[in-house]
Amino acid sequence: MLTPGSGVLVDVEAAGVSFPEVLQTRGEYQLKPPLPFIPGSEVAGTVRSAPEGSPLSAGDRVAAFPMLGGFAEVAVSPEFLTFPLPDALDAKQGAALILNYHTAWFSMVIRGRLKAGETVLVHGAAGGVGTASIQVANGVGARAIAVVSSDEKEEVARAAGAAEVVRSDGAWKDEAKELSGGGVDLVVDPVGGDRFTDSLRSLAEGGRVVVVGFTAGSIPEVKVNRLLLNNVEVIGAGWGAYVMGKPELNREIGGEIAKLIDAGHVEPVVGASFPLGEAAEALKLIDGRGATGKVVLEL
Numbered sequence: 001m002l003t004p005g006s007g008v009l010v011d012v013e014a015a016g017v018s019f020p021e022v023l024q025t026r027g028e029y030q031l032k033p034p035l036p037f038i039p040g041s042e043v044a045g046t047v048r049s050a051p052e053g054s055p056l057s058a059g060d061r062v063a064a065f066p067m068l069g070g071f072a073e074v075a076v077s078p079e080f081l082t083f084p085l086p087d088a089l090d091a092k093q094g095a096a097l098i099l100n101y102h103t104a105w106f107s108m109v110i111r112g113r114l115k116a117g118e119t120v121l122v123h124g125a126a127g128g129v130g131t132a133s134i135q136v137a138n139g140v141g142a143r144a145i146a147v148v149s150s151d152e153k154e155e156v157a158r159a160a161g162a163a164e165v166v167r168s169d170g171a172w173k174d175e176a177k178e179l180s181g182g183g184v185d186l187v188v189d190p191v192g193g194d195r196f197t198d199s200l201r202s203l204a205e206g207g208r209v210v211v212v213g214f215t216a217g218s219i220p221e222v223k224v225n226r227l228l229l230n231n232v233e234v235i236g237a238g239w240g241a242y243v244m245g246k247p248e249l250n251r252e253i254g255g256e257i258a259k260l261i262d263a264g265h266v267e268p269v270v271g272a273s274f275p276l277g278e279a280a281e282a283l284k285l286i287d288g289r290g291a292t293g294k295v296v297l298e299l
């Protein structure tokens with residue numbers, strides 16, 4: 001759908017499943033394709049054919065972002081959102097690469113201006129965006145404090161590389177301030193809901209909260225006097241809306257992620273995997289807050 005009439009044809013081996021697909025099944029996502037449609041924003045597999053002039057050719061292993069149509073045996077993806085998949089990553093990890101890691105880079109580095117030596121608080125840290133954010137933070141030399149809701153998710157966040165883990169039902173704001181020596185520099189928030197004010201309170205002077213999503217269901221409101229009093233910022237990060245019209249930026253972010261894969265920082269955390277025919281079960285797992293890492297469909 002992103003490049004009608006052209007694109008890279010990919011024989012799909014694995015398809016990533018994410019929160020937007022849950023919303024799409026209810027018609028609650030910003031993208032509302034006419035029914036019937038095939039969901040599936042990202043896949044990994046082998047190139048069947050590539051447009052003329054593309055650096056890709058038949059037989060290449062790739063991670064690709066078709067936006068729709070990924071829950072299928074064959075998908076079509078724009079050339080600028082199709083990236084060589086290094087041997088270090090398997091197909092399921094490839095299907096977990098683009099949405100989460102490009103979002104993490106875009107949110108933290110491009111929008112949030114994250115620098116080496118800073119501390120990042122990551123909400124929903126055992127989830128897809130969360131685990132990617134921990135790894136990208138480590139890759140740029142920052143330190144990640146993870147916020148999670150259970151023992152199992154704590155383990156996942158630690159395995160992803162979190163330096164510290166705090167609990168969403170505990171005194172996480174005070175703990176984060178203590179662990180960061182007075183306040184964190186950046187908060188990555190894919191969760192939203194009623195924790196938002198405490199995210200602002202957990203910041204150091206000059207700190208930023210990057211708004212990434214609202215898995216908790218409600219959209220927080222900000223009393224802007226808090227921003228003035230503490231010299232902090234709230235920043236929106238909508239990856240898709242920003243990058244889709246900018247092919248070069250996608251290649252640039254893909255290049256940065258490739259460097260982090262080579263350096264061993266990016267290793268997508270894959271959770272549950274289902275056969276294609278059980279896609280509905282995969283969506284229910286995410287909807288029920290039961291997913292850790294990336295949920296994938298295998299073909």
Ligand SMILES: NC(=O)c1ccc[n+]([C@@H]2O[C@H](COP(=O)([O-])OP(=O)(O)OC[C@H]3O[C@@H](n4cnc5c(N)ncnc54)[C@H](OP(=O)(O)O)[C@@H]3O)[C@@H](O)[C@H]2O)c1
Pocket residue numbers: 018019020099100103124125126127128129130147148149150153168190191211212213214215216217237238239240286287288289291292293
């Ligand atoms: N802005 C962008 O460009 C962009 C790009 C990609 C994704 N997103 C958004 O980012 C969000 C996270 O995506 P994801 O793939 O990381 O999701 P995910 O893997 O399902 O993780 C989300 C995390 O949210 C937490 N959570 C808190 N309350 C929840 C609830 N009521 N239901 C479900 N989860 C809840 C859970 O962690 P705990 O149980 O530990 O609290 C969960 O691990 C989604 O809203 C997605 O649409 C935005």
